[in-house]
Amino acid sequence: MISIQNLNKVYDSNLIALAEISLEIQSGEIFALLGPNGAGKTTLISSICGLTRQTSGFIKVSGFDTIKNYKKTRSLIGLVPQEFPLENYESVIETVKFTRGLFGKTPDADYIEKTLKSLKLWEKRNTPIIALSGGMKRRVLIAKALSHKPKILFLDEPTSGVDVQLRKEMWDLIIDLRKDGVTVILTTHYIKEAEIIADRVGILNRGKLLLVEEKKGLIKKFGKKIVSVELREKLHTVPKKLSKEKISVSEDKNSIFFEVSNSDNKMGISNTLKMIAETGLSIKDIHTSESSLEDIFLEIIADEERH
Numbered sequence: 411m412i413s414i415q416n417l418n419k420v421y422d423s424n425l426i427a428l429a430e431i432s433l434e435i436q437s438g439e440i441f442a443l444l445g446p447n448g449a450g451k452t453t454l455i456s457s458i459c460g461l462t463r464q465t466s467g468f469i470k471v472s473g474f475d476t477i478k479n480y481k482k483t484r485s486l487i488g489l490v491p492q493e494f495p496l497e498n499y500e501s502v503i504e505t506v507k508f509t510r511g512l513f514g515k516t517p518d519a520d521y522i523e524k525t526l527k528s529l530k531l532w533e534k535r536n537t538p539i540i541a542l543s544g545g546m547k548r549r550v551l552i553a554k555a556l557s558h559k560p561k562i563l564f565l566d567e568p569t570s571g572v573d574v575q576l577r578k579e580m581w582d583l584i585i586d587l588r589k590d591g592v593t594v595i596l597t598t599h600y601i602k603e604a605e606i607i608a609d610r611v612g613i614l615n616r617g618k619l620l621l622v623e624e625k626k627g628l629i630k631k632f633g634k635k636i637v638s639v640e641l642r643e644k645l646h647t648v649p650k651k652l653s654k655e656k657i658s659v660s661e662d663k664n665s666i667f668f669e670v671s672n673s674d675n676k677m678g679i680s681n682t683l684k685m686i687a688e689t690g691l692s693i694k695d696i697h698t699s700e701s702s703l704e705d706i707f708l709e710i711i712a713d714e715e716r717h
């Protein structure tokens with residue numbers, strides 16, 4: 411659906427906002443572009459939407475070049491921008507109809523009704539936007555972005571500064587959109603968000619795409635388990651036999667712990683546990699905890715900064 415080749419963007423200030431980005435996005439997937447503030451997420455979206463012109467490289471949307479065929483590619487895209495440009499006295503339905511008109515599409519009352527209903531805005535259709543709650547305003551932005559029936563929807567930080575309840579509503583909504591066959595690309599700096607709704611995750615940092623992975627693959631490839639072994643007696647130093655293993659003593663001296671990466675073979679845990687038992691330490695209990703996408707993300711970024 412989207413094909414990006416060797417994309418570079420250098421702003422006037424000589425700031426490299428995007429460096430050699432290549433990326434393919436499939437039809438019908440939810441793709442999360444994850445990165446800290448200033449990573450280049452908005453610049454990448456703006457380039458695909460044709461709002462910013464890349465310094466070099468190519469972007470194709472459904473096979474059409476975003477510069478040569480701007481009108482065509484823009485018509486396939488709906489964009490929910492990061493900033494709120496909504497401050498008006500128009501009614502919900504009028505503003506959505508108007509946006510559709512901007513794309514040169516003929517009115518389609520049934521489609522607008524369906525869209526407003528799916529966004530739970532139908533009851534509010536005649537309310538002026540200025541009188542809506544923050545969450546409703548966000549949904550109006552989505553309705554506007556969907557008004558011309560785009561195949562692709564971009565959501566730039568859809569849940570930044572939004573409360574927990576609203577965030578959950580937004581996730582459900584995005585998942586529903588995919589059911590309708592819309593390809594969704596969202597940016598976020600909330601790792602949890604990517605973990606919950608995305609099919610694939612791309613990690614962007616300082617203009618570079620560090621990796622692109624299926625979400626499941628990411629956790630499998632980079633995830634770690636921490637195995638914590640609770641002891642019956644306090645331990646002050648790790649027994650000599652175990653000193654070669656990467657085993658540490660907890661702060662309260664009641665347990666020892668070690669890391670096993672998900673990509674290691676399963677013998678990792680049982681071998682280490684066997685070794686611990688052989689030293690004569692008396693084991694009271696064993697706990698494991700798995701690293702989240704957040705830990706993985708921080709590690710990948712930290713690793714990149716070291717290079």
Ligand SMILES: Nc1ncnc2c1ncn2[C@@H]1O[C@H](COP(=O)(O)OP(=O)(O)O)[C@@H](O)[C@H]1O
Pocket residue numbers: 421422423425427445446447448449450451452453454
């Ligand atoms: N119009 C602009 N002119 C100059 N620099 C910009 C402009 N827009 C963004 N930048 C810079 O480009 C980098 C990436 O910004 P942005 O794409 O907004 O990142 P993100 O959306 O990931 O927070 C930042 O360092 C930002 O300051």
Ligand SMILES: [Mg+2]
Pocket residue numbers: 451452453492566567
């Ligand atoms: Mg941004």
